[in-house]
Amino acid sequence: MKYTNKDMGSYNIHLIKTDKYKTITIRVMFKRKIKKDEITIRNVLASLLVQSTNKYNSKRKMTIEAHDLYSARLSVDNSRNGKYVNTIFTLNILNDKYTEEGNFKKSLEFLNEVLFNPDVEDKKFREKNIDIVMNKTKTELTSIKEDPNTYSLVRAMESFDPNSPVSYRMMGYLEDINSIDGESLYKYYLDMINKDFVDIAVIGDINEEMVVNEIKKYFKLRILKKPDKDYFLPNKRPRARRLFSKETIETTQSRLNIICRLSKLNKYERDYVLPVLNVIFGGGPDSKLFKIVREKNSLCYSIYSKPKRLDNILIIRTGINRENYHKTLKLIEKILLDMKKGKFTDEEINIAKQYFETAFDELEEDPNAVIDLYLSKMYLDSDDLDVKRKNIMKVTKSELVKVARKIHMDTVFELEGDKDEEDGI
Numbered sequence: 001m002k003y004t005n006k007d008m009g010s011y012n013i014h015l016i017k018t019d020k021y022k023t024i025t026i027r028v029m030f031k032r033k034i035k036k037d038e039i040t041i042r043n044v045l046a047s048l049l050v051q052s053t054n055k056y057n058s059k060r061k062m063t064i065e066a067h068d069l070y071s072a073r074l075s076v077d078n079s080r081n082g083k084y085v086n087t088i089f090t091l092n093i094l095n096d097k098y099t100e101e102g103n104f105k106k107s108l109e110f111l112n113e114v115l116f117n118p119d120v121e122d123k124k125f126r127e128k129n130i131d132i133v134m135n136k137t138k139t140e141l142t143s144i145k146e147d148p149n150t151y152s153l154v155r156a157m158e159s160f161d162p163n164s165p166v167s168y169r170m171m172g173y174l175e176d177i178n179s180i181d182g183e184s185l186y187k188y189y190l191d192m193i194n195k196d197f198v199d200i201a202v203i204g205d206i207n208e209e210m211v212v213n214e215i216k217k218y219f220k221l222r223i224l225k226k227p228d229k230d231y232f233l234p235n236k237r238p239r240a241r242r243l244f245s246k247e248t249i250e251t252t253q254s255r256l257n258i259i260c261r262l263s264k265l266n267k268y269e270r271d272y273v274l275p276v277l278n279v280i281f282g283g284g285p286d287s288k289l290f291k292i293v294r295e296k297n298s299l300c301y302s303i304y305s306k307p308k309r310l311d312n313i314l315i316i317r318t319g320i321n322r323e324n325y326h327k328t329l330k331l332i333e334k335i336l337l338d339m340k341k342g343k344f345t346d347e348e349i350n351i352a353k354q355y356f357e358t359a360f361d362e363l364e365e366d367p368n369a370v371i372d373l374y375l376s377k378m379y380l381d382s383d384d385l386d387v388k389r390k391n392i393m394k395v396t397k398s399e400l401v402k403v404a405r406k407i408h409m410d411t412v413f414e415l416e417g418d419k420d421e422e423d424g425i
Helices: 036-049 059-068 103-116 127-142 148-160 174-179 182-195 208-218 267-281 288-296 322-340 346-363 367-380 385-394 397-404
Strands: 002-007 012-017 023-033 073-081 084-094 197-204 243-249 254-262 302-308 313-320 407-417
Touching: 012 208, 012 367, 023 103, 023 182, 023 367, 036 073, 036 084, 036 127, 036 174, 036 182, 059 073, 073 103, 084 103, 103 208, 127 174, 127 182, 148 243, 148 254, 148 313, 148 407, 197 208, 197 367, 254 322, 267 288, 267 302, 267 322, 267 346, 267 385, 267 397, 288 302, 288 313, 288 322, 313 322, 322 397, 322 407, 346 367, 346 385, 346 397
Parallel strands: 012 197, 243 407
Antiparallel strands: 002 012, 023 084, 023 197, 073 084, 254 313, 254 407, 302 313
16 A cells, blocks of 8 residues: 655645555545534534535435445544544545546545535525434434433543543534524534644545545635644543442443543553553453453443543443442452453463454455554554554563553443343343
């Protein structure tokens, strides 16, 4: 693969030339420092932009045009990465050699319509399209408790650090909906287009010069912008006393979420030691949490741990019967303590390293994962794939123990089901 970065002043173009795929993936990413009161309107706007454009003024017309571009797939996603919110528009198309000459250019023109020619009249988004998106958004926000797994994590994060971006509900807030209308959406749209940091990534068997020329033709952003590369949230001290919180809802299965703070990991520990440690501890079916809590003691339906490196936390999540709450918590505490004492084997370390060897081999099969890899290098100071392989293999048991001792249980949140499970686990 050949990677080229073009700094256009107001945006960056990331070109990844490879003949591994029959497709070309185009990603346009808008990002800014996250603000809680902008999440809902940003979600609505993102959905609205892929609902219709000025030229294709209905979802049906959008679908027909995408079909005419040999079933091009357009999607949008809002997510938080540390201090930033990312709105990512992705267009996946077949390479011209498998369709017809000019399909890439037509597809880029279609994406330009989506981003820069919205369905607006008199400086307002049209109400008919807003109603469709708003009704869908309201339904999702009012039904959040119907997904206890998601709701339990949201509430756990709000208990853990209510003033931090980790607690922000990325699906948005119902109380913000009523302040959104066609005019406010258009004002926010202009603000996003003009002020957000923008990255455009294109991966596939591409003619780099042609791609750059076509992007310059459509992306006429003029304001010079440089993003702050500090994506990491502040590293806070864990509580002197662990916080315990609970909420009860109408469901049979309870959810236990444990939020752990990570104490001042250096780059090597964060990028290599912590991921290996997590695979041993709770990162999959070979982990201690899965084998001991679920399989050996039958205390839970599911259990896993996941580090959030930009947030300096590690999350342990499990689904349990409410009567198993104390037993499950005590056993998780014991397993983490054992990790801190070095009670894991060389075989477990090797299995974890092999997991990453397989993951690295598979990474290049996914265009989006490759884009993420190169963007991480640019913005998070991540390493090349070959360096990652070498550093993962270098991780030692003493390094794993050292990082385990930097994991501190801070907040324990239980979403308790108030109904009895007739059948056992």
